Amino acid sequence: MAAGDAQVVSEPRRRRPSVSGAWQDLRNRLIASPRFKRLAFSLPFIRPLAERNVRQVFDLLAGFVYSQTLFACVELGLLQKLAEGPHDASALGRMTDVPPDRLRRLLAAAAAVDLVEERRDGTYGLGLAGAVVASDPGLMAMIRHHRFLYADLADPLALVRGTAGPTELASYWPYAAADRPEALEGAPVTDYSALMSASQSMLADEILSACPFGRHRRLVDVGGGDGAFVAAAARRFPDLICVCFDLPAVSDRAAARFAAAGVGDRATAVGGSFLADPIPSADLVTLVRVALDHDDATVLQILRAVRRALPPDGTLVIAEPISGTAGAARITDAYFGLYLMAMGNGRSRTFNEFRDLLQQAGFSRARLVPTRQRLLCSLVVARA
Numbered sequence: 514m515a516a517g518d519a520q521v522v523s524e525p526r527r528r529r530p531s532v533s534g535a536w537q538d539l540r541n542r543l544i545a546s547p548r549f550k551r552l553a554f555s556l557p558f559i560r561p562l563a564e565r566n567v568r569q570v571f572d573l574l575a576g577f578v579y580s581q582t583l584f585a586c587v588e589l590g591l592l593q594k595l596a597e598g599p600h601d602a603s604a605l606g607r608m609t610d611v612p613p614d615r616l617r618r619l620l621a622a623a624a625a626v627d628l629v630e631e632r633r634d635g636t637y638g639l640g641l642a643g644a645v646v647a648s649d650p651g652l653m654a655m656i657r658h659h660r661f662l663y664a665d666l667a668d669p670l671a672l673v674r675g676t677a678g679p680t681e682l683a684s685y686w687p688y689a690a691a692d693r694p695e696a697l698e699g700a701p702v703t704d705y706s707a708l709m710s711a712s713q714s715m716l717a718d719e720i721l722s723a724c725p726f727g728r729h730r731r732l733v734d735v736g737g738g739d740g741a742f743v744a745a746a747a748r749r750f751p752d753l754i755c756v757c758f759d760l761p762a763v764s765d766r767a768a769a770r771f772a773a774a775g776v777g778d779r780a781t782a783v784g785g786s787f788l789a790d791p792i793p794s795a796d797l798v799t800l801v802r803v804a805l806d807h808d809d810a811t812v813l814q815i816l817r818a819v820r821r822a823l824p825p826d827g828t829l830v831i832a833e834p835i836s837g838t839a840g841a842a843r844i845t846d847a848y849f850g851l852y853l854m855a856m857g858n859g860r861s862r863t864f865n866e867f868r869d870l871l872q873q874a875g876f877s878r879a880r881l882v883p884t885r886q887r888l889l890c891s892l893v894v895a896r897a
Contacts, residue, residue: 544566579626580663582619583656585619586619586623586628587653587656587657589609590609591605591619591623592628592639592647592653593653595629595643598638599636600636600637626642628643655708661685662681662851665677669851672851680857683856686806686856713738713741713745713802714742716886719890720801720830720832720884720890721745721746722885723883723884723885724882724894726746726749729795729796730754730796731756732754732798733755733758733822734758734799735759735792735798735800735803736759736800736803737799738757738759738766739759740770740782741770742757743757744770744774744780747771747774747776751779755779755780756780756782756783756793757780757783758783758785758792760784760786761784762784763784764782764783764784765782767782768782787818788815791818791821791822792822794823796827798819798827800819800829800831800833801833802832802833804867805834805853805859805860806853806858806859807859813870813873816829816871816873820876826897827896828894828896828897829876829894829896830892831893831895832891833861834861834889834891835864835867835881835893837863838887840888841888844888845861864879864881864893877897878895878896879894881894882894
């Protein structure tokens with residue numbers, strides 16, 4: 514090109530939208546139109562849809578308020594007290610040391626999200642959502658733990674841009690970014706081990722019911738924390754020899770759990786790091802919500818170590834929420850997407866992504882097995 518000649522830069526050609534894309538564009542233009550909004554709210558057969566859209570947008574705006582209502586009810590012990598029986602606002606105020614007028618406002622908010630319900634005699638009892646929460650100590654432990662996530666989300670733009678600095682969740686889960694996780698000990702290990710135990714206990718029955726664990730002789734649960742899942746497996750399958758493999762400071766807690774549960778003769782704890790030490794051999798290995806916490810390179814390293822521990826006909830079961838599960842996007846992509854960003858490591862994966870990693874690690878085939886609570890946990894079952 515001669516000096517001084519103007520350089521002509523062609524604009525990229527716009528791709529023609531697909532039929533579905535064209536319909537989505539038309540739909541969005543209609544919904545954004547003030548005239549259409551007025552029409553939608555004036556026509557009886559369209560009004561329910563319009564009102565639903567308004568509630569949906571408002572729920573996105575007010576979601577944090579709803580979560581803080583739940584957190585306050587759990588922290589104050591309101592749901593636990595109402596699980597024992599109905600109480601009036603005055604009695605609940607004395608129990609929680611909250612001024613009556615403020616407590617009534619909290620109770621009204623809790624009733625709006627179905628945590629409590631006001632009865633005809635003026636007392637309060639549990640709502641349906643509140644009954645679910647109050648009946649599950651593991652779920653309440655998770656709710657209390659979320660104060661760390663709420664702190665990390667105080668400035669979501671800084672979190673997304675990576676300028677937030679050290680996060681509360683990264684401190685809570687120190688193994689995720691530790692150079693030598695096997696050296697961790699003390700209070701941080703105690704805190705996260707207790708939460709892992711609560712989380713595993715919530716899902717153990719679902720996992721054990723979805724696969725024929727009883728066909729196997731020896732189970733090794735890798736990254737098994739203080740042994741909640743292994744203890745459940747040992748109780749469920751009396752002929753199964755079980756091993757919990759985790760960091761030394763955590764495995765000591767598992768051994769104590771097995772002795773207390775009366776399964777110490779068939780369940781043992783082995784201390785070690787799945788990134789540095791050989792995994793004990795077994796014909797069945799489980800990873801219960803372990804891959805979720807790590808990046809692809811680390812997960813591939815774990816899968817290769819598991820493959821070396823399995824015989825030619827051995828089985829690996831990965832249990833965690835699977836991205837791409839119908840109806841689970843709010844859990845796998847919205848919730849875990851930001852939770853793991855705050856934690857500083859890990860991500861949710863689709864079944865196809867797991868299958869690719871498993872093939873790279875030397876596994877021959879894999880299949881997806883849903884549990885009864887498939888939104889929270891499904892299984893990827895792979896054969897060596």
